[in-house]
Amino acid sequence: MQQYIDEAEKYILHTYNRYQVVFDHGDGVCLYDTDGKEYLDFVSGIGVFALGYNNKKYNDAVKAQVDKILHTSNYYYNVPSIEAAKAVTKASGMDRVFFTNSGAEAVEGALKVARKYAYNKDGKTDHEIIAMNHSFHGRTFGALSVTGTEKYRAPFGPMIGNIKFAEMNDLESVKALVTDKTCAVIMETLQGEGGIHPATEEFIKGVRKLCDDIGALLILDEIQCGMGRTGYMYCFQKYGVKPDVLTTAKALGGGIPMGAFLMTEEVAKNSLVAGDHGTTYGGNPLGGAACTEVFKLYEELGICENAKEVGSYLFDKLEEIKNSHKGIIDHRGLGLMQGLEFDKPVGDIINYALDKGLVLINAGTNIIRFLPPLIITKDDVDRMIVILKEAIENAY
Numbered sequence: 192m193q194q195y196i197d198e199a200e201k202y203i204l205h206t207y208n209r210y211q212v213v214f215d216h217g218d219g220v221c222l223y224d225t226d227g228k229e230y231l232d233f234v235s236g237i238g239v240f241a242l243g244y245n246n247k248k249y250n251d252a253v254k255a256q257v258d259k260i261l262h263t264s265n266y267y268y269n270v271p272s273i274e275a276a277k278a279v280t281k282a283s284g285m286d287r288v289f290f291t292n293s294g295a296e297a298v299e300g301a302l303k304v305a306r307k308y309a310y311n312k313d314g315k316t317d318h319e320i321i322a323m324n325h326s327f328h329g330r331t332f333g334a335l336s337v338t339g340t341e342k343y344r345a346p347f348g349p350m351i352g353n354i355k356f357a358e359m360n361d362l363e364s365v366k367a368l369v370t371d372k373t374c375a376v377i378m379e380t381l382q383g384e385g386g387i388h389p390a391t392e393e394f395i396k397g398v399r400k401l402c403d404d405i406g407a408l409l410i411l412d413e414i415q416c417g418m419g420r421t422g423y424m425y426c427f428q429k430y431g432v433k434p435d436v437l438t439t440a441k442a443l444g445g446g447i448p449m450g451a452f453l454m455t456e457e458v459a460k461n462s463l464v465a466g467d468h469g470t471t472y473g474g475n476p477l478g479g480a481a482c483t484e485v486f487k488l489y490e491e492l493g494i495c496e497n498a499k500e501v502g503s504y505l506f507d508k509l510e511e512i513k514n515s516h517k518g519i520i521d522h523r524g525l526g527l528m529q530g531l532e533f534d535k536p537v538g539d540i541i542n543y544a545l546d547k548g549l550v551l552i553n554a555g556t557n558i559i560r561f562l563p564p565l566i567i568t569k570d571d572v573d574r575m576i577v578i579l580k581e582a583i584e585n586a587y
């Protein structure tokens with residue numbers, strides 16, 4: 192493995208401090224490195240491999256599409272993306288979709304929708320968007336501009352203009368930023384990268400009402416917390432609220448790069464029209480076939496139900512661990528998206544676990560994030576807990 196790592200560090204731009212492992216293939220909830228060592232995976236490629244690795248039906252659907260056609264461009268219709276559009280609108284309760292190739296690209300589209308919608312109302316181009324501190328929306332300029340971590344934005348200024356940051360779960364902080372120029376509020380229903388902070392029901396309902404009162408759009412970014420991760424197909428469904436614009440990605444393509452932004456018919460009618468937005472690859476037949484199969488398998492395998500059930504088992508187990516270690520200061524999350532916050536950096540714990548065959552990831556320096564494939568069982572949780580305990584004891 193070391194030779195591969197050395198070559199990677201010679202040729203690939205060093206924008207990640209990578210863990211010292213080269214993964215070769217996966218099966219179910221396990222990953223295998225190039226030396227053949229097995230790892231239990233609690234990261235799923237950052238919430239991508241919800242169905243686990245090497246699902247035969249998924250692989251077959253993708254392979255069959257490879258043999259038919261991979262790309263047509265958006266100047267023509269293609270059946271797989273039509274099927275995918277039906278599936279994702281049905282699952283989310285939204286009316287219309289635009290497919291992208293990544294999460295950041297979906298956020299870019301969502302921001303354009305909000306600005307165009309507001310522009311259509313008053314003809315002005317000075318609208319403001321309210322985003323949340325600790326949020327993460329991606330690395331492109333629009334998405335970065337609404338990302339609530341100063342150090343990600345700082346060296347790349349100026350950002351796109353007229354963005355303000357409020358505190359998650361503090362409705363007054365949002366209200367304080369509202370002006371007659373406010374056109375949208377963007378937030379993750381459950382913050383991921385920023386440290387696993389779920390929106391409270393009171394907050395999300397309050398923001399929904401605020402947006403309705405002032406005529407602004409609510410954009411929910413469910414790129415990480417959507418697609419069954421929390422036990423609901425989309426996390427907002429837990430709260431009985433609905434966004435005007437929704438972004439989704441990560442698990443959407445089951446491993447094929449794929450994202451989407453969706454909206455209500457009302458927003459669609461009054462925002463982007465032909466010529467306003469586009470993408471070469473977005474909505475290509477390969478992504479469409481993958482995404483369609485993903486939704487089929489979610490139903491067949493009862494993915495959301497499993498995430499809910501095993502998620503609550505994981506919650507209990509992590510609560511026990513939290514209560515028995517002084518170094519753990521908080522435990523948050525929903526379903527199979529949870530975090531343990533420690534009183535010091537978690538790098539040592541994660542590296543120790545990796546050595547013992549368990550893949551974990553951080554969210555910020557002090558938080559371990561648990562994002563396993565959504566097919567995991569309680570037994571897998573038990574196996575994980577054994578190694579996690581050992582890793583924590585070793586670090587304290």
Ligand SMILES: *Cc1c(COP(=O)(O)O)cnc(C)c1O
Nearest residue numbers: 293294295327328329383414415
């Ligand atoms: C990962 C993520 C993004 C960015 O997605 P990319 O595919 O990496 O561009 C945006 N928002 C949230 C909430 C994410 O977790």
